[in-house]
Amino acid sequence: MKLSLYLGTYKRVKVFIHWTFSLLLLWIVISNLRANAPVEDILWTLLFVFGLFFCVILHEFGHALAAQKYGISTQDITLLPIGGVARLEKLPEDPKQELWVALAGPLVNVGIFLFLAIILTVVGTDFQNFEAMHIDANSFLMYLAVANLILALFNLLPAFPMDGGRVLRALLAIKLPRAQATKIAGGIGQVLALAFIFYGLFNNPILVLIGIFIFLGAAAEVNHTQQASFLKGFKVKDAMMLKFQILAFDAPLSKAIQKLLDSQATHFVVVRDDVAVGTLSKDQIIQGLQNGDENTKIEVVADFSPYKIETEMELEEAWKNMMIKKRKVAFVIENGHFLGILDQDNITEFILVKSALSK
Numbered sequence: 001m002k003l004s005l006y007l008g009t010y011k012r013v014k015v016f017i018h019w020t021f022s023l024l025l026l027w028i029v030i031s032n033l034r035a036n037a038p039v040e041d042i043l044w045t046l047l048f049v050f051g052l053f054f055c056v057i058l059h060e061f062g063h064a065l066a067a068q069k070y071g072i073s074t075q076d077i078t079l080l081p082i083g084g085v086a087r088l089e090k091l092p093e094d095p096k097q098e099l100w101v102a103l104a105g106p107l108v109n110v111g112i113f114l115f116l117a118i119i120l121t122v123v124g125t126d127f128q129n130f131e132a133m134h135i136d137a138n139s140f141l142m143y144l145a146v147a148n149l150i151l152a153l154f155n156l157l158p159a160f161p162m163d164g165g166r167v168l169r170a171l172l173a174i175k176l177p178r179a180q181a182t183k184i185a186g187g188i189g190q191v192l193a194l195a196f197i198f199y200g201l202f203n204n205p206i207l208v209l210i211g212i213f214i215f216l217g218a219a220a221e222v223n224h225t226q227q228a229s230f231l232k233g234f235k236v237k238d239a240m241m242l243k244f245q246i247l248a249f250d251a252p253l254s255k256a257i258q259k260l261l262d263s264q265a266t267h268f269v270v271v272r273d274d275v276a277v278g279t280l281s282k283d284q285i286i287q288g289l290q291n292g293d294e295n296t297k298i299e300v301v302a303d304f305s306p307y308k309i310e311t312e313m314e315l316e317e318a319w320k321n322m323m324i325k326k327r328k329v330a331f332v333i334e335n336g337h338f339l340g341i342l343d344q345d346n347i348t349e350f351i352l353v354k355s356a357l358s359k
């Protein structure tokens with residue numbers, strides 16, 4: 001989050017804006033100056049970009065607040081130059097809930113469009129007088145209205161990772177198993193993506209980029225849902241590691257390097273007086289070496305607030321939580337006692353084994 005500027009919090013959802021957004025603003029100013037555009041025009045264009053991105057934030061809040069209704073919280077909303085991203089704690093698996101959460105975003109833009117259209121009609125705007133692609137005080141609201149309509153339609157394209165892809169999946173999942181519904185929706189998305197790429201090659205390079213973005217997004221979603229389906233029905237205790245490498249908190253990093261090279265482990269349990277108190281990862285060892293040397297004490301780089309999960313937790317839920325919280329390893333706890341660890345590599349291997357067995 002260091003690369004994003006914190007804007008504020010509404011309904012417990014933090015809003016950030018990514019630093020690359022400033023590049024977009026800079027590009028607008030420079031390209032307009034090179035075209036010898038008057039300062040007034042540049043200011044209107046910038047105001048339009050801010051207005052549009054405010055609508056994108058409202059779109060993401062549509063998703064976030066709809067999810068909140070189903071008890072799903074949103075970590076944060078980040079604004080990127082290509083649009084917004086709402087990081088939901090999880091996606092609703094009930095098709096009807098997923099349908100509403102996915103629809104809520106585009107519906108916000110449709111709402112804004114209708115609202116602005118009414119205002120424009122009431123004040124009696126004359127649409128004949130507009131110069132094409134020229135934003136000023138007269139055309140500002142009209143362009144904002146049109147942009148919201150385009151945003152809604154674009155997001156409703158039936159292709160992952162667009163909202164429309166989720167809408168399609170949710171509709172299919174009312175009748176079909178989720179993994180199969182995802183496969184079909186993903187396939188439709190990829191066909192659409194190829195059409196974009198093909199059409200774009202002869203007409204508009206931006207469509208090629210959008211096509212590639214959709215194609216990869218669809219593949220990732222199908223892959224992810226399939227992997228999750230292999231974890232279904234299993235608990236954390238089925239995949240956890242009871243055998244693990246331990247290191248004393250006050251040992252030097254050289255000890256850790258030795259174990260790293262001797263074993264297949266990439267995560268270690270750090271102990272103090274025979275009690276597990278933290279974790280040490282390969283990355284942390286390397287970081288420790290970069291900032292110091294191999295005599296650096298393990299306690300300097302280890303993580304002493306490990307993520308904790310219960311043995312009886314659903315494996316799929318643990319996997320998703322670890323991904324959202326960006327934890328590569330977790331302490332597995334039973335009746336309040338430390339039992340073992342679960343790491344991402346563990347889960348990946350578990351998925352590999354289950355998918356091999358299912359063939």
Ligand SMILES: [Zn+2]
Nearest residue numbers: 105106155163
């Ligand atoms: Zn959306």
